[in-house]
Amino acid sequence: MRLFLVAIAIVGCGEAPPPTDITCKPSIVYLDHEGGVFSPGAHDDSITNMSVLLDVQRTLAPWPNDYWPELVTCMRDHLAQFPRIEVTEVDPGDVPHVEIVFTDTYWASSATTMIVPASCRLDHEVEIVFGNALPTNARACQVALQGFAEMTANLSFDDNCHDLVNNSVDCSPDRAFLDETLGCVDEAGQPAACRCGGTTQNTYRALLAAFPTCP
Numbered sequence: 001m002r003l004f005l006v007a008i009a010i011v012g013c014g015e016a017p018p019p020t021d022i023t024c025k026p027s028i029v030y031l032d033h034e035g036g037v038f039s040p041g042a043h044d045d046s047i048t049n050m051s052v053l054l055d056v057q058r059t060l061a062p063w064p065n066d067y068w069p070e071l072v073t074c075m076r077d078h079l080a081q082f083p084r085i086e087v088t089e090v091d092p093g094d095v096p097h098v099e100i101v102f103t104d105t106y107w108a109s110s111a112t113t114m115i116v117p118a119s120c121r122l123d124h125e126v127e128i129v130f131g132n133a134l135p136t137n138a139r140a141c142q143v144a145l146q147g148f149a150e151m152t153a154n155l156s157f158d159d160n161c162h163d164l165v166n167n168s169v170d171c172s173p174d175r176a177f178l179d180e181t182l183g184c185v186d187e188a189g190q191p192a193a194c195r196c197g198g199t200t201q202n203t204y205r206a207l208l209a210a211f212p213t214c215p
Helices: 066-078 138-154 205-211
Strands: 025-033 036-041 058-060 085-088 098-103 114-116 126-130
Touching: 025 066, 066 085, 066 098, 066 138, 098 138, 114 138, 126 138, 138 205
Parallel strands: 025 085, 025 098, 098 126
Antiparallel strands: 036 058, 114 126
16 A cells, blocks of 8 residues: 655756756765654755655654665666666765655554655655565565655556556566556556646656756
8 A cells, every 4th residue: 555645856967067067966866764853844855854744743763674785776776777866875964865764654554655745746855665564675666666756757657567656566576667658547557647647658758857867
């Protein structure tokens, strides 16, 4: 079970830009598994641990599962498709970043795997993943990447179970952000409008647009 509660594109890149070029800095994705205090807010601010996902200030526990190194490797491998994304386990501090918080249990339902902002905006920065509902590395990696794509590129569930934003559990472990035009579906897998418009999407192209390569 996963939950939409209410996507982000941060500017950044891998090549060394001219000193005056602010468009080619890395887009940092922070994998936070240490927990901490997070506060509710009208907008997300990963620097100050403020999130639209919270109803009250909450202390989020550290990640409970022992497959963390494998999970980080999985996240890095899939996000390597986008050269401008820099994945880190170290808090970037005051540097703008997207933050995926890996904690233990959702306070409203122990079956929930992930919560992510759902409004079609480009200023969301925080996703929360719940390890007690995710017994395997493969499922945790897929859920975290699915939420990341929804939040940063306004993506929806689609109808190809080999795509990372497809919501099927029983599918080939060989998933990726596919460079294909796919139909959007609802949580039951039935054809539906994409949540931010249209009826089809290309997850790879949408994320590439959110995190474009340097010229």
